[in-house]
Amino acid sequence: MDIIKTSIVFTKTIRNVARLKEIVTVFAKNGFDEFINSGITSHIPDFVLPSSRVKIKEELAQKSSRDWPMIIGNRLRKCFEELGPSFVKLGQLLSTREDLFDESFIDEMKKLRDQALPIPFETAKNIIEQSLGIKITDVFSNVNQNPIGKASIGVVFEGTLKNGKEVVVKVKRPGIEKIIETDFSILEFLITQLEKFSDEIRQLALSKIIKEFEASLHNELNFNIEALNGKRFQKIIDKYDNQEPKLFRIPHVYEEFTGENVLVLEKIVGIPFSSKDDINKLKEGLENKLQKAIEIFSKMYLHDGYFHADLHGGNMFLLPTGEIGIIDFGSMGNLARKARHNFVAIIYSLLTHNYENLIYEFLDVAEYSAIPDVDKIIGDIKQELRPYIGLTAKEINSTQLLHKVIKTITKHDMFVPRDWVIVFRSLITLDGVSKSLDLDCDFFGILESNIKEIIASSFNKDEVIEDGLWAMKDMLSAARLAPRHFKWFIKEWTKGKFAFEVKTSGHEKEIAGIYSALLFLSFAILSAAFMFAGVLCLDNAKVRVLLDISILSWVFWSLSFFFMITGFMVLKKGEK
Template sequence: MFSELLKIRKTYRNINRITQILNVLVKHGFGQFIEQLNLYGLIPFRKRIKLLTGGVVLDNTVAASLRQVFEELGPSFIKLAQILSSRPDLITERYAQEFEKLQDEVPPFPYESAKEIIETELGRPIEEIFAEIEETPIAAASISQVHRATLKDGSIVVVKVQRPKIKETVETDISIMKMLSSLMLKYIPDTEIFNPLGIISEFSKTIKKELNFFEEAKNIERFSKNFKDGKTIKIPLLYPEFTSERVLVMERIEGIRISDINSIDRAGLDRDEIAAALVNAYFKMILDDGFFHADPHPGNLFVLYDGRIAIVDFGMAGWLTPVVMESIAALLIALVHKDFESLIDQFVELGMITDEMDVDRFRQDFLSDMMELLLPLYDSALAEINFAEYLNTVTHLAIKHKLKVPSSLLLIDKCLLIVDNTVRELAPTFNFITAAAPYTSTLMMKKYGPKRVFDKLERHLSGLADSLIDTPKKLRVLLRRMIAGDFTIKSQIAGIDRLTRDLEKSSNRLSFSIVIASIIMSSSILTLSGTGAKIFDIPAIGTLGFTIAFFLGIWLIISILRSGKL
């Protein structure tokens, strides 16, 4: 009984949220999208009239309007847009650039709520944990906010506190996003190329990790281990005893924001050394550790007064497989040697070229585009080549040619572009290629070293041996099924689902038209008979029939016009 009540309550909450989402979509001109999903019944009547009579967003403003929709719908949708901004392969460059404008800054929630969450999560009064804590947060985002504090032992810290009920809000929104994605696939088949369910699945995994501060704590510990020498990079200390799923306490960093060039100069710090430390740190993460900080915007990077760089906010981090690490190193070597053929070989090794593609034709077209776009980068001296720009150009060429670009490679592309912009502000003449050389050399030595070659050969021979042993058995099973008549071939006609839906719509409209025609004929017969109550000497029932037929006809005409198929 209790579970049923919870289910009813959740359903009611979902309907309220769905209605809110649909109202925001109507407000920003996406009424036709709602009609295509057959959800207009959830829109209030006065807004439904607006939906039918206009309010369609123009093609040249749809990306900006969609950004405004996400911004108004709050935390879950803002986070979704931020993730999509790093996937131009899925949503196109225009939408990715528009979504990058979204700022994850919202008004703070009351200190009383933060205090209650801290005490509940840590299981003791706040006075027993902190000597003092500032009630006004120093930063507030969609998922959490941060307060300055001092522990009882005098340690200066920051306290990250999750927003009240944010987890429930996100779970509700994800379930609604999945429902909308399913409806998109059902009623708008063309959206299948964007893989909406896959996007929501990836988003769900990402944001659930971000909602669990234990995950961020693990990231801090990994980075602390990877940069344990602390010579150029400072990772804040974590206080595990004061960390829970919704509260995170770590060392407070006192330094200069890395984009504040004037303050860095006033402190007498060497900008070239700072730039070198930042680039070396990221090449170490990407080409050595295989684990990188995925949100390197200037607000998360501080320069300490001893010249080290402090990294904060570890909610977003990425993992790289050895294959991807080696491929990035190979991309850099290809840059130096202008070896575009080996670049395509790396795409094949990463599985970016699908089985449906004509590889020879692809090589020809891709090489032509690369020579046109990349050769101008070599007009400068090698030391001045912009590796981040090179990688970005290659990535977008891959997207243009519809390759399956790994999400980790797209995230690295975005990170390196941000780092590159920061470095160019600090030290315009800094040489990316020189900084990367030690890491690429080490990776290539590992890739082509005797041990790696032997291990790869051993795996291939083992796989070949398994295939030789299993093939006769599989052939016997196949023959047995064919003899027993238990052998079937599955085939699917492309576009058959869409054709079926179009036929259903056409038949429904035809049936609707027949009903309207029947109402008109019946009303005409009743009117000519002259029997029954009359209005202005016209039989009332006939008048009512004509009125109903008129409005149903208008509705049918609007529906046909809005579908764009006359």
């Protein structure tokens, strides 16, 4: 199967031989010629690898192993900057994966500069008019021909609408989809070869990172999606930012002028939080605002599961009105209800130093190819987090703590999905902004003060009923299908496709234990069934109630408790 996948990727790649030659040449020029010579050039017809004056293998041999991530990161950064949009975006993504890479490597990726060139204004004008279906002068009284922003996917211009409103106009680069499609087909091929080259590289799960990244990037290529993201973010944040004066300002989207290739937004003017010196001059009252921001974002994560996936100092502004402006909604994160419950449990486990529960929650959300050694992970977590035991929530450095947890998890070959990395990183960003400005925002203290409310609201009666209904549906489905599967098994067995040899001599105790376990399972199923039956009767208004709960619910729950106790007694008896 792997051979077939590789062949498909190579078939796509070979159509782009010229681009592949360019990429290979750039990597070789920057010292990666040993990797290039490991089999990639054999797939490129009539290609001679240029000699490299830089030998990364020789340089690494002369340096301490602690310097390797920085050296490799520096070389990769130069490659990415030269190769353009897709690779710059990839480097920016890698800079967010503190769970996978060393700090010095991450620092090099953070230095990446998007070398994207501006597009001619006439080209941008044609794209705008094609999107609007009318002349640009029919919508805008003025558009500044000099772009105020140049990125991999789009170029940003300032403008003024006919009604006098100041706006920013984001125009997608022509042909960017084809460029990204080509580069991704080549990236998939290169990573396949790279993972063959090194077991350590394969453990980084770069293939999964690329697939997640590609899906996210495709959404960023459609400005209609970014517009909808901004509106949804505004709607959700308004539920919590509901007191005057408002804390947050989200730019208004002019939907009538927005399309797949053009996005027209309200222009908001302020000081980016990345400009620390300028922000420091205006930080009076900022500590309370950032604390409130952390509280609002925490509620958004936990109650709605929707959050900004690219939150950093350059996307947050302090406006003259005192509001915090947020821009760039091309990439958003989403936690399903179950994942939100996991997140509550993870934070609560950290606050209460319940490291065993912490690991089991991560086992529920992480991906892994082999069953991890749970005891070893718990031991490593305890070792890493020992300095935090006894500290109050306010005394804990949340950024360091979360980094240590994620690093320890991934060290045991557990892959943390993108949305989980993003939600931790966005919280760390807010905490990091406050610390960089010498503000005393109590990140974990805010979470601790709200955790009981969060737990109560996350496990309400309606959700319990919904979960109960789904569980009963699964149980009924399993009960319906079990006879069919058993019939099929007997049929295949009679054909001689299965053979069993049972030896009981000397294993009577083990067999009794298995029998007890099966009985316990039966009683557990009955207990669960009556528990859910009780849940279903909660809203039965036709039945008498006791303590505001239906009598039928009390009856079913009593039966559930009886079968549960009976099951445990049977299990305990089997252990003797």
